[in-house]
Amino acid sequence: MSGDAQISRLKPGRRTDIRRENERAILEAAEKVFAEAGFGGATMQLIADMAGLPKANLHYYFATKEDLYRRVVQQIFEIWLDAASSFDDAPGPVEGIGAYIDAKMDISRTHPHGSKVWASEVMHGAPVIQDYLETTLRDWTDGRIAVIQRWIDEGKMAPINPRHLLYMLWATTQHYADFGHQIQTLNDGRPLSDKEWRDAKASVKDMVLRGIGAI
Amino acid sequence: MSGDAQISRLKPGRRTDIRRENERAILEAAEKVFAEAGFGGATMQLIADMAGLPKANLHYYFATKEDLYRRVVQQIFEIWLDAASSFDDAPGPVEGIGAYIDAKMDISRTHPHGSKVWASEVMHGAPVIQDYLETTLRDWTDGRIAVIQRWIDEGKMAPINPRHLLYMLWATTQHYADFGHQIQTLNDGRPLSDKEWRDAKASVKDMVLRGIGAI
DNA sequence: CTTCACCTTGACCATACGGTCAGGAAATGA
């Protein structure tokens, strides 16, 4: 068993490749369609077309529309959590929160669809990922609140409410993805350039770090 | 004609009352359903049930689902703009931006559904209110940027980028409506109490006003 | 070559949805 597994990992075999590649293409298309149309507005047909597969093939890899949606949301949540590591091992708020803002702003730029799907899911009452909110997210939040409180106790920042600081960080960074269309419209219809993204990141970091008395 | 109009305004007449009351009930139900299910997930039947009317009656007052949706979004946008007046006639950022944060946080608490519908609309590319973004919102934004820039020039706040300050204000205040479910989950499943809302408002104002060097 | 597990897909189905309509009820004004 384990020998076979190793061999198939080294020499993947076309079968495995097909499955992996098709699932990847479907998930990528699904993320985009769910983000642009919402769960209710998205259709399996549209996802199939975008993935370049017949609709029946989608149901071969993902039993139901809800299963596919669940996978998309979970995928995003994991990216989300990975970025959270920026927070850890930082000596103080300037480094920790600064790196976290950088990471989340980068995700907003590279994964705008995922951010929208997440936002939509939460706005509709988190019917699919409620358990994640109650376990993983709550634990993560509590841990980060403790870190921030420690920084406050050590006099490295002003005594603000750590919970509302986290909300502000989430809101502000994800805004650039979720409301990207509005931002683009107010930017004369053009997407933010590299320079404008750097300005955005710098502005957010400046306002937040100054706002918590870290600089 | 004008005489009749005046009379019917003073003594409304049952006809007018019926229309106004039914339209109000439909719009209220629609706002909630659109917020909870998105445009695609909402059904006219569900809105009708929630408004206590047969579905066919909805189509008597609103020709299509899209017409009804459009009215809901417009309604929200107007509430939005009214709050913006907090910004004007303020001697400086502490009063102006402070009042704006107060007003927007209050709206997030009293009109969470509307905020979600707006967010959903923008996230999906603003198919219905794109023209509002390009005209009314852009003009409003430009005006407010000018005001902020004046405050900066007068030395009343730090030289931050006014545009990104506005984005932060929108993001942070609306987060309490759009992500209210997540906030409630992280609050042990309970909605924010009066005191917790006061804390939230105070925290946001404190961080923002300190962040822009106004206090 | 044969076998077998895995993949592919056109055709099909039941359902639910937005929207229509005809005919009746109710209110208003003359």
Add this chain to the structure above:
DNA sequence: TCATTTCCTGACCGTATGGTCAAGGTGAAG
């Protein structure tokens, strides 16, 4: 009272959607 406008609604329709299925294709192993 009668005529007219407005309002109400059950029944209906065409369409689009999520999902199914049976039949066939394809590559790897023996």
